[in-house]
Amino acid sequence: xxxxxxxxxxxxxxxxxxxxxxxxxxxxxxxxxxxxxxxxxxxxxxxxxxxxxxxxxxxxxxxxxxxxxxxxxxxxxxxxxxxxxxxxxxxxxxxxxxxxxxxxxxxxxxxxxxxxxxxxxxxxxxxxxxxxxxxxxxxxxxxxxxxxxxxxxxxxxxxxxxxxxxxxxxxxxxxxxxxxxxxxxxxxxxxxxxxxxxxxxxxxxxxxxxxxxxxxxxxxxxxxxxxxxxxxxxxxxxxxxxxxxxxxxxxxxxxxxxx
Amino acid sequence: xxxxxxxxxxxxxxxxxxxxxxxxxxxxxxxxxxxxxxxxxxxxxxxxxxxxxxxxxxxxxxxxxxxxxxxxxxxxxxxxxxxxxxxxxxxxxxxxxxxxxxxxxxxxxxxxxxxxxxxxxxxxxxxxxxxxxxxxxxxxxxxxxxxxxxxxxxxxxxxxxxxxxxxxxxxxxxxxxxxxxxxxxxxxxxxxxxxxxxxxxxxxxxxxxxxxxxxxxxxxxxxxxxxxxxxxxxxxxxxxxxxxxxxxxxxxxxxxxxx
DNA sequence: CGACTGATTGAACCAGCTCAACTCATGTGG
DNA sequence: CCACATGAGTTGAGCTGGTTCAATCAGTCG
Numbered sequence: 001x002x003x004x005x006x007x008x009x010x011x012x013x014x015x016x017x018x019x020x021x022x023x024x025x026x027x028x029x030x031x032x033x034x035x036x037x038x039x040x041x042x043x044x045x046x047x048x049x050x051x052x053x054x055x056x057x058x059x060x061x062x063x064x065x066x067x068x069x070x071x072x073x074x075x076x077x078x079x080x081x082x083x084x085x086x087x088x089x090x091x092x093x094x095x096x097x098x099x100x101x102x103x104x105x106x107x108x109x110x111x112x113x114x115x116x117x118x119x120x121x122x123x124x125x126x127x128x129x130x131x132x133x134x135x136x137x138x139x140x141x142x143x144x145x146x147x148x149x150x151x152x153x154x155x156x157x158x159x160x161x162x163x164x165x166x167x168x169x170x171x172x173x174x175x176x177x178x179x180x181x182x183x184x185x186x187x188x189x190x191x192x193x194x195x196x197x198x199x200x201x202x203x204x205x206x207x208x209x210x211x212x213x214x215x216x217x218x219x220x221x222x223x224x225x226x227x228x229x230x231x232x233x234x235x236x237x238x239x240x241x242x243x244x245x246x247x248x249x250x251x252x253x254x255x256x257x258x259x
Numbered sequence: 260x261x262x263x264x265x266x267x268x269x270x271x272x273x274x275x276x277x278x279x280x281x282x283x284x285x286x287x288x289x290x291x292x293x294x295x296x297x298x299x300x301x302x303x304x305x306x307x308x309x310x311x312x313x314x315x316x317x318x319x320x321x322x323x324x325x326x327x328x329x330x331x332x333x334x335x336x337x338x339x340x341x342x343x344x345x346x347x348x349x350x351x352x353x354x355x356x357x358x359x360x361x362x363x364x365x366x367x368x369x370x371x372x373x374x375x376x377x378x379x380x381x382x383x384x385x386x387x388x389x390x391x392x393x394x395x396x397x398x399x400x401x402x403x404x405x406x407x408x409x410x411x412x413x414x415x416x417x418x419x420x421x422x423x424x425x426x427x428x429x430x431x432x433x434x435x436x437x438x439x440x441x442x443x444x445x446x447x448x449x450x451x452x453x454x455x456x457x458x459x460x461x462x463x464x465x466x467x468x469x470x471x472x473x474x475x476x477x478x479x480x481x482x483x484x485x486x487x488x489x490x491x492x493x494x495x496x497x498x499x500x501x502x503x504x505x506x507x508x509x510x511x512x513x514x515x516x517x518x
Numbered sequence: 519c520g521a522c523t524g525a526t527t528g529a530a531c532c533a534g535c536t537c538a539a540c541t542c543a544t545g546t547g548g
Numbered sequence: 549c550c551a552c553a554t555g556a557g558t559t560g561a562g563c564t565g566g567t568t569c570a571a572t573c574a575g576t577c578g
Contacts, residue, residue, distance in 0.1 A: 096429070100517070118422075120422075124428060154417065158413065161424060162379050165376070165424050166379070168431065170355070176477070220534075222557080470526095481525080482566085482567075485527080
């Protein structure tokens with residue numbers, strides 16, 4: 001019982017991957033491990049999954065691994081889009097703000113998610129690291145140039161954009177027409193599913209983002225999120241643990257989320 | 260004063276364009292006017308704007324003009340996506356529903372808008388004609404085949420999808436964080452802008468959709484929409500007229516919509 | 519005309535918000 | 549090691565923006 005650090009069984013993997021982690025190799029040109037894309041853990045379910053080995057080499061050359069400590073900004077809403085990113089580790093919040101400070105989080109990007117899919121010349125949303133984040137960064141001009149003449153990659157980007165659009169429409173339904181309880185239930189199930197897709201399926205759902213983040217994602221207040229989680233806990237649907245929840249009855253949650 | 264029809268100056272153009280309207284020509288193979296895409300009023304600001312004359316000929320061959328009377332369904336949520344559409348006349352509502360009947364309209368498609376942008380194998384939303392609607396319909400397999408080998412068209416589709424995604428994110432901010440008054444103000448300005456883009460800029464903003472549609476788009480009830488419009492009218496910001504509103508103070512509306 | 523449909527208005531209600539107190543974990547410096 | 553500060557989360561109590569329920573009104577159509 002004299003552990004210096006908590007033995008919390010639920011924190012989401014967030015190694016403070018320092019630049020050029022690789023294996024301590026010193027002449028790491030692009031700040032990546034020695035094998036570049038080859039040992040990328042998210043490649044297969046990210047946009048890069050559409051590429052051949054030779055194309056990956058080329059991609060390696062225009063990419064750069066970059067770390068963003070928790071709470072730092074990757075880019076701001078409305079800024080010129082100088083780069084596009086592929087998240088490889090950690091969680092990023094994407095949001096829009098009103099002049100008076102009201103904020104709407106439009107999505108949480110997980111490993112494998114691509115930022116800047118729309119390929120527009122300005123970022124439509126701001127992006128901030130929730131946890132420590134590791135990304136593959138591409139200068140936008142180089143990336144656009146790379147995409148030109150690779151219709152299968154463009155096609156893949158388009159597929160991802162279509163998927164994003166579909167998620168956005170689901171979120172509109174949630175924001176406009178669901179109750180607080182339904183929103184929270186849907187959020188938890190949705191996160192669980194997404195963790196599952198990146199190989200972390202479990203009834204333990206880490207919530208590395210703050211209550212405020214969750215509230216701003218669901219169009220609620222921090223108090224309502226807290227009360228709703230407490231209510232679900234009282235009903236034995238979930239257990240609230242430090243930095244996350246354990247889902248006791250996904251059936252009941254499904255019912256609440258009412259698809 | 261004995262006009263049989265109202266002399267309402269505000270109805271949005273919605274000719275009951277019967278199939279093969281053209282100029283009464285009878286051997287109209289694809290149900291279009293004699294000049295096909297050439298005299299298409301929306302081509303330049305739709306996805307087809309990316310195409311050369313020769314490519315348009317080819318597109319003509321795989322397309323079909325189709326009319327949907329008001330209130331008919333173009334396709335249902337979750338159905339196999341057999342076709343994609345380009346709206347050329349009228350307004351379409353795109354929506355998602357919950358099992359208990361709650362509905363969220365995720366967008367109104369105006370002339371020039373493309374339905375099925377995501378190119379997914381199932382429709383993510385349902386589409387219903389608000390007014391009488393005229394579309395250019397493409398069988399999805401033929402369209403996909405057509406797109407293959409036309410990267411500039413795919414690029415254009417992707418641009419449109421990116422724009423859609425951006426609009427969806429704006430709508431999330433609106434749904435999650437704006438008040439009723441801000442929602443209505445933003446809606447009216449937004450519609451005015453969109454009419455403007457298709458050459459119908461005016462302070463007169465037709466509202467061919469019902470109050471229920473507006474409510475389901477803004478995440479409100481029909482009564483709140485009605486009350487908010489009445490309030491704006493009392494404050495001389497708008498005038499409510501049959502089938503639409505006249506904007507008296509776009510400045511004040513801008514202020515309310517608070518970007 | 520009467521029936522029907524969509525919109526407006528009124529009045530009571532309530533889900534979620536606001537404001538405020540309290541808890542709990544972490545950190546800091548004396 | 550403890551006193552104290554800090555920041556995130558929870559809980560309580562009262563309030564309110566928007567909903568709900570119920571008339572009423574205004575066109576439109578047969």
